Amino acid sequence: GAGVSQSPRYKVAKRGQDVALRCDPISGHVSLFWYQQALGQGPEFLTYFQNEAQLDKSGLPSDRFFAERPEGSVSTLKIQRTQQEDSAVYLCASSPFQGQGGIYEQYFGPGTRLTVT
Amino acid sequence: AQSVAQPEDQVNVAEGNPLTVKCTYSVSGNPYLFWYVQYPNRGLQFLLKYITGDNLVKGSYGFEAEFNKSQTSFHLKKPSALVSDSALYFCAVRASSGSARQLTFGSGTQLTVLP
Numbered sequence: 101g102a103g104v105s106q107s108p109r110y111k112v113a114k115r116g117q118d119v120a121l122r123c124d125p126i127s128g129h130v131s132l133f134w135y136q137q138a139l140g141q142g143p144e145f146l147t148y149f150q151n152e153a154q155l156d157k158s159g160l161p162s163d164r165f166f167a168e169r170p171e172g173s174v175s176t177l178k179i180q181r182t183q184q185e186d187s188a189v190y191l192c193a194s195s196p197f198q199g200q201g202g203i204y205e206q207y208f209g210p211g212t213r214l215t216v217t
Numbered sequence: 218a219q220s221v222a223q224p225e226d227q228v229n230v231a232e233g234n235p236l237t238v239k240c241t242y243s244v245s246g247n248p249y250l251f252w253y254v255q256y257p258n259r260g261l262q263f264l265l266k267y268i269t270g271d272n273l274v275k276g277s278y279g280f281e282a283e284f285n286k287s288q289t290s291f292h293l294k295k296p297s298a299l300v301s302d303s304a305l306y307f308c309a310v311r312a313s314s315g316s317a318r319q320l321t322f323g324s325g326t327q328l329t330v331l332p
Contacts, residue, residue, distance in 0.1 A: 131318060191261070205266055
């Protein structure tokens with residue numbers, strides 16, 4: 101089946117612009133994660149959804165970052181008033197429910213490379 | 218807080234030789250451990266995981282990893298490297314207890330297999 105897809109793959113924004121990044125998880129996956137990967141670094145956690153509920157947003161770096169998953173499927177990460185330090189690859193991952201039935205790996209999308217000029 | 222250390226930024230190995238990519242972790246309680254591989258301009262691909270049980274875990278493409286609780290390590294290994302194994306490798310950890318579900322990643326190790 102189809103994997104996790106993200107759009108756009110590349111985004112160039114001028115400082116101060118708002119951007120919206122989309123993630124389509126694998127169908128039926130309950131859990132959805134957003135990570136930020138700076139150049140030469142490992143991914144860092146931003147936020148986590150279980151269905152439509154945002155259960156953890158402790159990794160969001162500022163109140164300019166906002167994520168939603170209103171119907172428990174597609175998710176959007178929005179960054180308001182972008183700054184140069186927001187330049188990074190934004191990765192989305194999904195997995196089946198992480199419960200007593202098993203611990204599943206996360207399946208990652210190709211990422212959106214955001215460049216703020 | 219949980220953390221992962223990958224002490225080598227770069228590992229070079231000749232094709233056909235065994236390879237090891239090192240990983241140590243820190244987490245409260247028992248860990249869930251993962252290895253991912255990243256090719257240029259692509260997302261992370263899952264290789265293998267340790268949840269419980271046998272300390273030697275076998276995964277995709279002939280890779281394996283050994284969980285060592287006393288040394289808090291989870292090194293990735295392959296008996297015979299291929300040029301196509303050249304990529305960026307990430308180790309990740311998640312605590313088995315608590316409500317957190319996210320992975321904490323190391324900084325990555327660039328593996329280059331020389332023909």
